[in-house]
Amino acid sequence: MTDDVVARARSGDEQAFAELVGPYRRKLHLHCYRLLGSLTDAEDVLQETLVAAWRGLHEFQQRASVRTWLYRIATNRCLNHVRDRARRVPPSPVPPFDPPARTRRSEITWLQPYPDALLDQLPQPASDPETRYGLRESVELAFVAGLQRLPPRQTAALVLRDVLGYSTAEAAAILGVTPTVVKGALQRARATLAQDRPTEPSAERTAVGPQEEQDLPHRFAAAFLAGDVPGLLRLLTDDAWLAMPPAPHVYRGPAAIAAFLRASGEWRDRRTGVLLPTRANRQPAFGYYLAEGGEPLARPAGMVVLTLRAGRLAGVTRFLDDRLLARFGLPAAAPTAGARDGVPT
Template identity: 60%
Template structure:
C-alpha cells in the first residue's frame, strides 16, 4: 500500500505525498525538538524537511523505509541548523531590576518547553525493540538539555539509536559515516548521559502535590515555602536569559530581589504540562498578562530544577489564554504579592 502511495507521489500527486508523510509529522517534530532544543526551530526545520522530501522524492531509492528516509532528511537539516549561530542565539532579555550575581551563565539559552499536547499518539506508541528510552523520558528537560551539550553528531547518534531504535547500519547511512564510527559516538554519548543521572521522579500523585505546593508558595511570595520544596542542589534557570542560580541560598537570594521589585501585583499560575512534567503559565496584573512559563523537574520527593521560560508567544500552544481576567478557573493559584521574575 505504501509503495502505491509513493508511486503516485513521485508523479507529482500532492495528496499522495501528504498521505505518505502525515503519519510521521508529529514524531519528526519531536525528533527535531530533541536535536535543537527549541519548539520554534523544530517547526521551522520540520517544514524544511517536508519541502526537501517533496523536492527529492524522485531520488528516493526505496532501499530504506519512508520513515528512515524522512529521519535522514530531518536529522541532516537539524545538523545544518545547529551550525547556524543566528538561529541558535536569541537576544538576551534585559531585567527590570538588578539581579544577584548568577552562580553560572548558561550557554544553552535557546532551550524552549515542549507542549504535552503535541506528544499525543507518540507517547503511547511502543518504542522500537532496540530503543533504550521511552518517549516521555526522552523529552524531559534534563534529557533534552544533555543533548544540547553534546557534539551535534554525537547527539544525533544517541537519539537515532537509543530513542528511535534504528540499527547501527541505518544510522551510518543517515549520517554518511560507518557503523564503527556510529558505535564510537554512541559510547561517548551514553557516557555523557550517565554523568547527568539524577534521582528518579516521584509518583504522579506526589508530583502533582509538589507542583500545587510550589504554586501556592510562589503566588504568596513565600520564599521559605518555596525553598522547603527544593533539593539541596536545586537550581533555577530562565531561558533565554543565561542566568542560573545553583543551591537554595542562591535561589532564595534571587527570589528575594524579585519579590521586592514590585508591590501589590496580582500573580496567578495556571497549570499545564510541558515535556511530560508539571508546568504553570504565569500571569501578572489585572487583566493577567503572560509572564513566563514554569517547568518543574522533580527528584525524589523534592523539586530539583525550576525552569522559568520567557516564551509568552508560545502560551496558546500549551492551551493557555493570552490574557487572564475574572474568576480564576479550577486549578489556578492566585495571590497579590510583591515582585516579579526576570522578564
C-alpha cells in the first residue's frame, strides 16, 4: 500500500502525498514545538518540512519508514531554525508601569503555550520501555522550557530517544552523527534536565488530583481578578515562579512575586479584568482581557498558564502576546459585565 502511495506521490499526485504524510502531520507539528518552544515557529517549520518532503520524494529510497524519513527532515529543519534564532527572538515589551527588580533573567523569551485542543487530536502513545515521558509530561511548559536551555543537538537527541522512543542507532541516523555522539548528548541532556526538574514528572502529576485541577485555577482566578495579593500568595509553593514571555523578567519565591503583583495591581486598579478558561500544555490556562473603566468590552491582554504541584501553584506563566488567544479559539473581546463569570467552576 505504501509503495503504491509513494509511487503515485513521486509522479506528482498531490492527493497521494497528502495521504502519505497525513497520519504524521500533527505529530510533526508537536515535535517541532518541543524542539523550538514556539507555536509560531513550529507552524513555520512544519510547512518547510512538508515542502522539503515533497521536493525530496525522489531521494526517499524507503530504506527507513515514512515516519523516520519525515522526522529526519523535521528535526534537521528545526536545528537549522535554531541556528538562525538570533534574528527571530521577539522584542521585549516595555511594561506600562515600573516593575520591581527581577529575581533572574530568562533567555527563553520565545516560549509559547500549546493548545490542548491540538493535543486532543493526537492518539495517546502506547507504553514503550524506551520512552521516558508520556504525552502529558513531554508537553508541560517546564519540560519544554527546559529543552530550550539545552544545546540544540542535546535537545534533539533527548526528544528522539526519551520522547519518541527511537533507538540510539535510529536517532544517530536521523541526526547524521554516530551512536557514540548520541549517547554522549543524551547523557548530558538527561543530567541537565534532572538538575532543573529534581522531581520525576510522573510523581509531580499524580500529586495533583482532579479536584485540585478544578479548585486551584478557580481560586487563582478569583484572587487575581480581585487584586487579592495575600490570597494569591496562599496558593503558591515556597519556590514558585512567575515568568512573562517574551519579557525576560522572572520572579521566584512568594516575596518577589508579591512585589510584582502589587506594582502591576496599582496599574490595573482602574481597569476591569476578565479571565476565560482554556487549557494549554495539559495545564489550566486562561485568556486574559482588560478594559478601561466603564468600557463594555475587554480586549486581549495575553494568556496565563498555571503549573500545579502537590495541591499548590508552582508556577504562573503570563504570556504577553495578545495574538495567542485566537490560536486557542478564544474571542477577540470579552464582555466586562459579570466578569467573574470567566472563572471556571
